[in-house]
Each structure stands twice: as C-alpha cells, then as structure tokens.
Amino acid sequence: MTTVNMTVNGKAVSGNIPDNTLLSEFLRENLRLTGTHIGCDTSQCGACVVHINGMPVKSCSTLAVSLDGAEVLTIEGLTKGGKDAELHPMQVAFNDNHGLQCGFCTPGMIMTGIDMVKRYKAEGKDLTSDAIRAELEGNICRCTGYHNIVKSIEDAATKM
Amino acid sequence: MDMTGEYRIAAARDVVWAALNDAEVLKACIPGCQELEKTSDTEMTALVVLKIGPVKAKFKGAVELVNINAPEGYTIQGEGTGGIAGYAKGSADVALAADGDETVLTFTANANVGGKIAQLGSRLIDSTAKKLANKFFDNFHKHLSNEGPEET
Amino acid sequence: MSTGIGARVKRKEDKRFTTGKGKYTDDIRNDNQAYAAFVRSTHAHANIKGIDASAALAMDGVIEVLDGHQLTGDGIGNIICGWAVTSKDGSPMNMGAWSALATSKARYVGDAIAVVIAETQAQARIAAEAVVVDYEELPAIAHVMKAMAEDAPNIHENAPGNLIYDWELGDEALADAGLASATHITTLDLTNNRLSPNPMEPRVAIATYDDAEEHYTLHTTSQNPHVARLLLSAFYQVAPENKLRVIAPDVGGGFGAKIYVYPEEITCLWASMRTNRSIKWTSDRSEAFLTDAHGRDHVTTAKMGFDDNHKIVGFKVDTVANLGAYMSLFSSSVPTYLYATLLSGQYNIQNLHCNVRTYYTNTVPVDAYRGAGRPEATYVMERMMETAARELDMDPAELRRINFIQTFPHQTPMLMAYDAGDFPKILEMAQDAADIAGFAARKTEAAGRGKLRGIGYSTFIEACGLAPSQAAGSLGAGVGLWESAEVRVNPVGSIEILTGSHSHGQGHETTFAQIVADRFDIPIESVSIVHGDTDKVQFGMGTYGSRSAPVGMSAVVKAMDKVEAKVKKIAAHTLEAAEEDIVIEGGQVKVAGTDKAMGWHEVGLAAYIAHNLPEGMEPGLKETAFFDPVNFSFPSGAFICEVEVDPDTGVTEIIKFTAADDFGTIINPMIVEGQVHGGVTQGIGQALLEQVVYDDDGQLLTGSYMDYTMPRAADIPFFDVSHHETPSPNNPLGVKGCGEAGAIGSPPAVINAITDAIGNNNLAMPATPQAVWRAIQATKSVAAE
Numbered sequence A: 001m002t003t004v005n006m007t008v009n010g011k012a013v014s015g016n017i018p019d020n021t022l023l024s025e026f027l028r029e030n031l032r033l034t035g036t037h038i039g040c041d042t043s044q045c046g047a048c049v050v051h052i053n054g055m056p057v058k059s060c061s062t063l064a065v066s067l068d069g070a071e072v073l074t075i076e077g078l079t080k081g082g083k084d085a086e087l088h089p090m091q092v093a094f095n096d097n098h099g100l101q102c103g104f105c106t107p108g109m110i111m112t113g114i115d116m117v118k119r120y121k122a123e124g125k126d127l128t129s130d131a132i133r134a135e136l137e138g139n140i141c142r143c144t145g146y147h148n149i150v151k152s153i154e155d156a157a158t159k160m
Numbered sequence B: 001m002d003m004t005g006e007y008r009i010a011a012a013r014d015v016v017w018a019a020l021n022d023a024e025v026l027k028a029c030i031p032g033c034q035e036l037e038k039t040s041d042t043e044m045t046a047l048v049v050l051k052i053g054p055v056k057a058k059f060k061g062a063v064e065l066v067n068i069n070a071p072e073g074y075t076i077q078g079e080g081t082g083g084i085a086g087y088a089k090g091s092a093d094v095a096l097a098a099d100g101d102e103t104v105l106t107f108t109a110n111a112n113v114g115g116k117i118a119q120l121g122s123r124l125i126d127s128t129a130k131k132l133a134n135k136f137f138d139n140f141h142k143h144l145s146n147e148g149p150e151e152t
Numbered sequence C: 001m002s003t004g005i006g007a008r009v010k011r012k013e014d015k016r017f018t019t020g021k022g023k024y025t026d027d028i029r030n031d032n033q034a035y036a037a038f039v040r041s042t043h044a045h046a047n048i049k050g051i052d053a054s055a056a057l058a059m060d061g062v063i064e065v066l067d068g069h070q071l072t073g074d075g076i077g078n079i080i081c082g083w084a085v086t087s088k089d090g091s092p093m094n095m096g097a098w099s100a101l102a103t104s105k106a107r108y109v110g111d112a113i114a115v116v117i118a119e120t121q122a123q124a125r126i127a128a129e130a131v132v133v134d135y136e137e138l139p140a141i142a143h144v145m146k147a148m149a150e151d152a153p154n155i156h157e158n159a160p161g162n163l164i165y166d167w168e169l170g171d172e173a174l175a176d177a178g179l180a181s182a183t184h185i186t187t188l189d190l191t192n193n194r195l196s197p198n199p200m201e202p203r204v205a206i207a208t209y210d211d212a213e214e215h216y217t218l219h220t221t222s223q224n225p226h227v228a229r230l231l232l233s234a235f236y237q238v239a240p241e242n243k244l245r246v247i248a249p250d251v252g253g254g255f256g257a258k259i260y261v262y263p264e265e266i267t268c269l270w271a272s273m274r275t276n277r278s279i280k281w282t283s284d285r286s287e288a289f290l291t292d293a294h295g296r297d298h299v300t301t302a303k304m305g306f307d308d309n310h311k312i313v314g315f316k317v318d319t320v321a322n323l324g325a326y327m328s329l330f331s332s333s334v335p336t337y338l339y340a341t342l343l344s345g346q347y348n349i350q351n352l353h354c355n356v357r358t359y360y361t362n363t364v365p366v367d368a369y370r371g372a373g374r375p376e377a378t379y380v381m382e383r384m385m386e387t388a389a390r391e392l393d394m395d396p397a398e399l400r401r402i403n404f405i406q407t408f409p410h411q412t413p414m415l416m417a418y419d420a421g422d423f424p425k426i427l428e429m430a431q432d433a434a435d436i437a438g439f440a441a442r443k444t445e446a447a448g449r450g451k452l453r454g455i456g457y458s459t460f461i462e463a464c465g466l467a468p469s470q471a472a473g474s475l476g477a478g479v480g481l482w483e484s485a486e487v488r489v490n491p492v493g494s495i496e497i498l499t500g501s502h503s504h505g506q507g508h509e510t511t512f513a514q515i516v517a518d519r520f521d522i523p524i525e526s527v528s529i530v531h532g533d534t535d536k537v538q539f540g541m542g543t544y545g546s547r548s549a550p551v552g553m554s555a556v557v558k559a560m561d562k563v564e565a566k567v568k569k570i571a572a573h574t575l576e577a578a579e580e581d582i583v584i585e586g587g588q589v590k591v592a593g594t595d596k597a598m599g600w601h602e603v604g605l606a607a608y609i610a611h612n613l614p615e616g617m618e619p620g621l622k623e624t625a626f627f628d629p630v631n632f633s634f635p636s637g638a639f640i641c642e643v644e645v646d647p648d649t650g651v652t653e654i655i656k657f658t659a660a661d662d663f664g665t666i667i668n669p670m671i672v673e674g675q676v677h678g679g680v681t682q683g684i685g686q687a688l689l690e691q692v693v694y695d696d697d698g699q700l701l702t703g704s705y706m707d708y709t710m711p712r713a714a715d716i717p718f719f720d721v722s723h724h725e726t727p728s729p730n731n732p733l734g735v736k737g738c739g740e741a742g743a744i745g746s747p748p749a750v751i752n753a754i755t756d757a758i759g760n761n762n763l764a765m766p767a768t769p770q771a772v773w774r775a776i777q778a779t780k781s782v783a784a785e
C-alpha cells in the first residue's frame, strides 16, 4: 500500500492504495468518478482517456501511485456542474452534431478531442478531418461510425 | 507447428544420452525452469515461468520421457497449467547419432497452448515456441560444451 | 424550432453522457458489495473430472466457491433457445443441455465451470486462478464444416452428427425446374465471416438478494430487461417474477449481444442468495470475446438462373450455419426465419428454395448480431446479382432494375408480404448521389495514379419490427413480439411515457418524446421517458430487430389515442361543447372555432381532482396500450460503395459510401442518419477487417483488440445518406425501423466494389490487404497463362 496525493478536477485528493492500482480504478472505485470508462484490457479503446498535467493518457494503463502530485482532469471536471453550468465547447459540439449514441466511448472521445484541438492550435496546424481521424487512432466507437464524432471535433475546434 | 533442428555436440553419444536423462541438466536447460524434481526414472514435476506476448504465467506441470531407446533417443513431453492463463504443452522427439567422437542431435518439436495465453498471445506462439525449443537445445549444447547455459 | 415528427431534435440524453454522469451498470456499487470471478474452461472440449477449490477457498477475501453441481442441485434450470425450428422431416431441433455452470463437460473455451465470490474483484480474480479443474481432453470441432464429418466428435448426446436441424423453405421442385429452364446460371460459394459484436460497454451483472423479502434485484446490461426477468423466472427458476426486479440502466451499446440472458447473470443471482451478499460481476474485454454471443458464420452455395430477358427464373440456396457449443436464445431463428425469408431480396422471384443445416461446434454460441440473418441473406443475394451482371456483361444496376418488384403489397414465395417501397426510386437516388455518370472518368484518373478503382452496389430489403405475435408463434417463437406503452399525464400536464422498448444508444428519450410533443403540441421538455426497469414499466419485449419505432412507438401512439379520447371528453364536459369539436393545439384543448379553451395542464388537473368529470368517468389520466403489429415492416435501401485499391499493397480505401434508404416515416433524421453511419461502419468492419478466428483445437485466437480488428476512424469515410419515405401501411406512424439497415446492406456493396476494382470475383470477407493482394496476384497469374 502506498499513499498517493494528487489533484483531480481541481480538488486535492489522497488515497492509501495497493501499488498495482490503476488510475482508472482509483478514479472509479476510490473517488467514484465513474465518467471514465473501461472498454478493454489491452489499452486499445480509449474509453478511459483523462488528462494528466495537460496530456491525454489512457488511465487504464497508468499506475495511480506513479502520479503523486499530478494534476488529473476527467470528464467530470470539464464543467463546474450545477443547473446552469456552462459546458465545455467540446461537450456542446458532441450534442450539436450527434457525436454520441450509447455514450460509452464519449468521455474518452471528448478528452481526446480537446487535447487534439489544443495541440493543433498551439502548433498552428490545421486540424483537417483526415487529421482528426488519424488522431483518433487510439479511440474506438462501435456506435457512431465516427462520422459525427469527426464533425463534432471539427465544430468544437472553431469554438475553442 | 513442428519445429526441427540439428546440433553437433563435441561429446560421445553416451555422454550426451546421460545428460539428456539428468534432471539437473534438464532443469538448467529448460528455459524459465524454476523447479524440476524427479518422481520416477522417467517422470518429473516442473515449475516453469513462460512469457508469451502480454501474458506471463507460472506453469505447473509434469515432464515425462517416453519412447526411450537408449542411447539413440527419446521423446520428452511436458504439459503444464498456468491457472486462467491457460495451459501449455509440448513435446520433442530427440535422436542422437554417433559421428566419431561427436554426436549429432536432431529434434522435431511441437507446442500447443490454450486459454488466455492463446487468446492474447496467439500471434506470438509460433515464434515463441520456436525460440523456446531452440533455446533449450542451445543451452543443452552449451552445457555439454562446458560453456554453461545462458541466463533465461 | 419544431420538436415534432421529422425534426432534427438534439438529444435530451446527451447532457449526462457528455458530462460523465451516465449511469451504466458498472457505475453502481452496492453497500457491502462482493465480487464474482468465473473459472472458465481452457479447453474447447473436455470432460470435467473434478474441481479442487481448496486452495482458492483458503485465499484472502474469498467468501465462497460454487460449481455447477451445486447450481443444478438448487434447481436452477438450463439455458434455453426460445425459438423452435423443426427439421424438414418433422423432427424437432436437437437442443443440448446448457447449464449456467458446466457440470460434467466443457464445450468451448470460456465455458463457465465455477464461480469465486470474494470481497474484492482482484481477490476474486486471483482466487479463480487457484481453482484447479481436472480435465479429460476430448477432440474438438472448431469449424462448422468439420462438425458434419463422419468421425467428428459428438458435442451433445442428443444431437447425433452434431446436427441441430435440417430445415428448408420454398419449393425445391419449382426452383429446380426454374434453373433447368434458365439460359444462364450463376453459381457462388460464399462464407459469411464470424463476428464478435463488441458493444463498447462490456457486460455487467449485479445481483442483490434481500433475505427479509426473499426478493432479488438484478442490475444488468440488457436490451430487454422484461424478457430477462421472464426467462430467469419461468425457465431458469431463479425466483418468481414478483420476487425479481430487473433493471437495465444506461447501456453502452448492444447490437444483439445484450439480448440474451447469459450464465453470468443466472449464476450471480443464485450466488447472491447462497452467500446473502450483493454480487457484482464485470466482464473484461477478453471475457467478452470469450463469452458474448458471436454473429454470422455461414457457409453457402447458391445458384441463380436467368432467362433470355435477364429475369430471374430460379434461385437455390444451400446454407450451413454454425451455432456454436450451445443454442442461445434466438440462435435457431437467425439462419432460418430471419434469413431464408429475405432471400427474395428486392426482386420478383417465384421459384425459390433454401435449405439450412445448423451444427454444434466447440465455439462460443452464435446468435443475433445487428441484422441477424438479413445481412447473410443480403450478402448472398447481392453478391449473386453483381456476379451475374458481370457474367452477363450487363450494368449491375440494370440487371437489378429488370428484376425489381414494382407493385405492393408483394407476396414472396418465402412467407413475406412486403408492405411498401419504391426500389427503382431509391436506386436512382443512390446513383445520382454517387455520381455514377462520372465514375468512368474517376477510374481513368485513378489508373493514372496506379490505383484500381471499383464500384459496387447493394439493393436490399429487410424485415423489421419484430413481429406479429401470431405469425411469430406459428413459426416457432416462444413469445409474442408485441410492445407495450403507458402514457401517464400528470396533474400538471407533464407526461411520462413508460415503454417496454429499451434505449442503449438509439436516443429513445428524444424520439419517443418527439412523437408525444407532436401529438399533444406541448414542449418536448415536459415529456420524459421511463424504461429499463421491470418495477416501473409494465411488461415489454425490449429493443432488437429495429423494432422500437415500428412496434414500441406504435404502442405509445395507441395509448395516446386513448388519452386523447379522454382529454376530449373531459374538455367537452367542462367547456360544454361536443367532443367532436374539441381540438388539441398550442398547449391548449379548445373548442374549434371559438375562444373557449382549457390549458393542457388544466385538463390534467381536472382529471385528477375529479370534482367535475363526466358521469361515470374514472378519475386520472393514464392509459396503457399493447401494440401487436399485423405484419413486419420492410425498410429497403440502395447502397453504392466506391473504392480504390493499391495493387502493390492490397490496401483498400473506401472513397465514397452512398446510402439511400427507405425507412418509411422518419421521426428524427439526425438520429436515423446516425444509425445508418454506425450500421454501415459495422458492415464495412465485416467486409474489410473483422473476423473471429479459432485454431484447430478450438482456441480463440482473436481474443483482444490486438487481434480482432475493430473499424477505427481512419478506416471509415464520411457517408452520404439520403432518405425516401414510403410510409409503412402497417403501423400508425408509417415507420419501418432503421437500426440494422446499414449493417445489412453494406458488406456486399464493399466486396462488389473491390472485386470490380481488381477484376477477380473470388474474394472472401474480410478483404484484408493480404487477401486482396493475393486475389490480385491470382488474376495476374491467370492473365499470364
């Protein structure tokens, strides 16, 4: 067991956890932040993507104890919550463009989408639909056929 | 898949044959072998750690020598289970031919796996099995050539 | 903005999903939760000689280890197939016994043998590894063509030769005569590759026994919680229905895989009673590959004859289907009543015959996967049409047009009476959208870049809206396939719709609300949908077979009819007018042509306050209806796929995919288009990427996303989707259902396009780069000879 301290969605959290606890387990089971999903066991589907210190990471493949002092942002942290809280433009774009059906892949898609828009903006590169498709390499959706996910990210890119 | 190989060993056939029947030698040469105990002249129990693709598991099982035809050869076969990792089994027909002072060892080996290890590591089974078989005979060759087996 | 029928209303459910607030089964954790892990067979076929749980029982946190003898000893019943298919010699199908935990024999890799219950999931999983099963290995059958061999091992005692049934539909003598009269005959051997459905949310079950009430609650990832409860009660003897509540909360995709009640749910319920703990089991992806019912897996030979006018004069199909190690819930119906019945396609064919044999193999049970039988039928039909057109040196669209059914209703020789459609029109729409006229130029341009361009069609029909209960019953279905709805108008006028349909991505919370908002002209925000809980919703049949719109919504419409009638009575009474003069519009219930009106909410209030109701009227405003369709609905479509193949690598790129569909009335085009996108993508997955592979010993080799290739964003193009609406006359909304069309129609369009590009018709699915490259080499060597 190891004690780990980190900031999750702006809040300081800590836990005394077995060393082999994955970040995804820590988020879901210890913090009960169940918006981060587990879709596979071979690090292939991206349903579990969160941001660690601003970088997108598959939380199913990251040990929680390795993140002492880290800043973690999950899907729950994109909006303040509460009745009239403003949603992140990526969340709005997924609704506007029907970028989700069952919603299971959605948290990972949104976290991945936000990162790619930011990264391309920072590098001054054009986020074309082909680039979005290539960037989604690590995210699987079984419902949407990606069409509207790509449209959602394109749309959000104009608003972020 | 069948794998075959041939080694020329600088030792007399009797010496090679004795080594093939020596549990200590086998233990030193079977890749990943942590324990090997004789339970009879031809039977042993073994604990072997195997890694195939993403699955690493301890296989507990039995090794048996059959078709014994001293000193010309035998079949060595092993079978082990690794819990939900599944099972692995394999066998090798080993033949020894005397060639002057030296011995030519030829083998035909095959391997089978099942369960999770097959599910996750299927792409790698053939290559892993080949590697393991070659490693065993390599080790054995080196052992008799007094080079000592490589760390596995 | 309109929120009524036909409007692109944004989804009401999205907010919770985009903010991480969806409530999926695995998100639930009960107080004092215990966890289950299953001990699964590592052999495809083996006798179970003994189970030694002593080491596991001694491990940290282990509460109990339970096996199949204890399960059957407690009277838990075998898992059944609910659709009886009779062989052509009149004998019943050979259903082998399937116990939730195998007792004496394991029949596939993954077959559950025992369950470990522990305090944590990790403890349960570690202990499951320590359970030692003593197996006596038996020879295994991994492929259906090996199941019928003389010396094949026997999988179920009561299925000699591993045959489940040998069934036929149509008139063989007529088909033979038709073929004998033909001037051209096209023959094809086809394999429909085996697939794993792979909803992104793996299956989960949480079973909670309440000893004080002797009551069970099951939270589960189900497409049809009521059917699950019925099976668990009536057949598996877990508990009577009034002592069992089944809840399917947010469900992360289904595609068929979540229709069935699997061994895990049964075992968790029973183990919950045995241990008096709430038991949670969460499948990981590896387990999903090993246990979720697979789809497809047909081997078919087909022969089609044409006369001088290129009209089809005879069609014979012989299919062998693999049902896996046990018969899953709908497995028997998929290669028969959901397959052979659609072999007339969009064409006028009178002389038709299909024979189907199904076999057991030592593989995961095979059952309905998106489309279920209809993709297999469409693949046979549309590969056949394209092949015949090439052999006859005809435009493939023209050959289809010559044979299209033109008038409706149309009775096929395969039981089906098509309701409505306009096949030439949708083909024309698709051709225009795909710019067929410009294809030759595009092909030349591509050739200039060293690429092979090809185009492929698929014009298909499917039977949806399962199903008229009486017809289903006469074909062997164990249940009726109606749907129910309750429309509950609250005293302040807001409305709850209780439906037996279940949404696991289809957007029912939006579309069902649309039809209500449309009918009563009230804001969509004041309509809520309740589903997925057997304690809240009256009995229902669930969501599969594209049935929620044609059957589920029709039940809502029927209930709304009753509500409207009562509303009008109350308003007429209060406003002192004649019932016929009452109209509902703009949030008001008014007397037409006057300014006399009540607010919609006032009528609700009047119904519940009940101070002044018409003589003899019961208070309240809530109506229930059951809708039993009189026929299937028949969505149809024309898909055109354009590909470019790199002859050096065999890599196929889908340049354009055009889908023109006739789904009848469309409630929400945005959602319908989404269904088409997803369905076509699964079809492209089948055509290009996906395949379940077993080795000869029955070991599953494609057991993770490393080996089973899921379509990813870069594999898939944008889609061009359009609609033509010929309303179905068989339900009040005229809807036909749209969930499966994409997966049904697309595989042959893709394969037709690739084979057109490479000039070799001999190409099986999945058309991986390696397979395509080999097919190209084969044409080269033929050309060289």
Ligand code: FES
Residues within 6 Å of the ligand: A037, A038, A039, A040, A041, A042, A043, A044, A045, A046, A047, A048, A049, A058, A059, A060, A061
């Ligand atoms: S759950 Fe992390 S990649 Fe699939």
Ligand code: FES
Residues within 6 Å of the ligand: A099, A100, A101, A102, A103, A104, A105, A106, A140, A141, A142, A143, A144, C200, C252, C253, C505
């Ligand atoms: S929306 Fe269901 S997996 Fe993407």
